[in-house]
Amino acid sequence: MAEKKAGRGWGDLQADTVEGRALAIYLRQLLDRSGKQLRDLEPSVRYDRSTISEFFSGKKVPSQQFIGKAVDALTTPLEREIRCQEALALWHKAKNPAPPSAHLPAPRPAEEAAAAALASVAATAQDQAAHAQEQLTQAHERNDRLTQERNRAQQMVTALSMLTVDLQQRMSGLKNPQGQETQQELARLTYQLDTAQQDLGRARASRGEAEQGSPAACARAATNLRNSSPVSAPPHPPRAATATPPSCHPCPKTFKRPSSEPTSTRCSTPCTASSTKARPCGTKSATNGT
Known part of the structure; x- marks a missing residue:
């Protein structure tokens, strides 16, 4: 049947x-x-x-x-x-x-089924190969993006680490902590140090997420890096005012600079010859050897 x-x-x-x-x-x-x-x-x-x-x-x-x-x-x-x-x-x-001699041998069902199965397998393999190639290309592009984000995060970490160390050294080098100007400078440096440490923490987190290789982590890392702006290095505090040497002075002794300057510094203006004991600055005295 x-x-x-x-x-x-x-x-x-x-x-x-x-x-x-x-x-x-x-x-x-x-x-x-x-x-x-x-x-x-x-x-x-x-x-x-x-x-x-x-x-x-x-x-x-x-x-x-x-x-x-x-x-x-x-x-x-x-x-x-x-x-x-x-x-x-x-x-x-x-x-x-038609007479049997007019016909070619009829195809056998087993051969037809085998050919159809082979064609189906070949088509499936081609589709899988194309899909795998597309995934490989996307993986390479994603890896390049993650590498760039990781490098940017590492640069940010390095810059912020150096800035943090510099701020800490400048805070520890402040003298006369009771002075008003010193207190203001200390407060400014403290604020900048806190900001730098916060940005440093975000930069390190961004670097860790980029190294993990997650697409969502890559987007968050890029956002964190854009939002994290390094604190500009504050200008050095002004030096104390020093006494201005006169344009000419009677020697034989060298003009003495303030204690903050080297004692061997001499003025560049030659002394006048109004006195017999006067001599140009920069020459050694025979009496004191300076």
């Missing part, structure tokens, strides 16, 4: 000719596309199920009347005319088959 049962495929074709096989295959395709069963055709074609099964297996060639009724029952009005023409053309060939 060639009846198509629920959950099972068609049975083997039993036609003796190539034309009979072609007609049976065409009728099976119509039935498959319609979604019906062989038993659903009984009221339309007025044949019992056993005879219908023989027509669909190719064991017997149906009548022209059966072809017309079967096509009407299995097709929609829009395609009914063209399907009927195709079925009748196959029916005429099945009723008047």
Whole structure:
């Protein structure tokens, strides 16, 4: 029996000719596309199920009347005319088959199934290869972005670390902590140190997220780096005012600078010759050896 049962495929074709096989295959395709069963055709074609099964297996060639009724029952009005023409053309060939010598050997179902399976596997492999190539390209691009973000974060960490150390050294080098100016300078440096340490913490967190390689971490790292602006190094506090040396002074002794300057510094203006003991600055005295 060639009846198509629920959950099972068609049975083997039993036609003796190539034309009979072609007609049976065409009728099976119509039935498959319609979604019906062989038993659903009984009221339309007025044949019992056993005879219908023989027509669909190719064991017997149906009548022209059966072809017309079967096509009407299995097709929609829009395609009914063209399907009927195709079925009748196959029916005429099945009723008047060509001699066996005029046909090439019929393809074996096993070979057809193997070729179809191979083509399906090849198509699937091509799709998977294209998808893998796309993923590889995206991974390379993402890795480049993460490397850039990590380098930027490392530069930020280095700069902020140096700035933090500089601020701490300047705070520890302040003298006279009770003075008003020193207190103001200390408060300013403290504020800048706190800001630098906060930015340093964000920069380190951004570097860690970039090294983890998460896309979301990469976006957060970029946002943190844009929001973190390094604190500009504050200007050094002004030096204490020093006494300005006179343009000329009587020697033999060297003009003495304030204690903050080296004692060997001498003025660049030569002394006047108004005194017999006077001598140009920059020469050594015979009495004190300076």
